[in-house]
Amino acid sequence: MHVEKISISLPQSLVKFIENYQVASGYKSRSQVISEAVELLRSRELEEAYRDASREVDSDWDVTVADGLTDEAW
Numbered sequence: 001m002h003v004e005k006i007s008i009s010l011p012q013s014l015v016k017f018i019e020n021y022q023v024a025s026g027y028k029s030r031s032q033v034i035s036e037a038v039e040l041l042r043s044r045e046l047e048e049a050y051r052d053a054s055r056e057v058d059s060d061w062d063v064t065v066a067d068g069l070t071d072e073a074w
Contacts, residue, residue, distance in 0.1 A: 008034075 010018075018033050027033050 015030075018030050021027070022030055022033050025033070027036075
């Protein structure tokens with residue numbers, strides 16, 4: 001996996017939280033903690049996108065569901 005180094009600035013309270021979380025959770029580095037946090041944000045965004053997509057109504061789907069294919073023997 002290609003890894004790119006970046007620099008971020010955080011309030012002292014967040015740095016302390018990251019360090020405490022690192023120790024308590026057994027992570028090898030603060031970068032691993034931050035990486036997991038970003039992955040969780042990405043997952044949340046994907047969940048919201050899937051939720052939004054499931055709300056879309058496609059009237060053609062109702063026609064497809066009722067097309068009688070369930071009655072056919074394969």
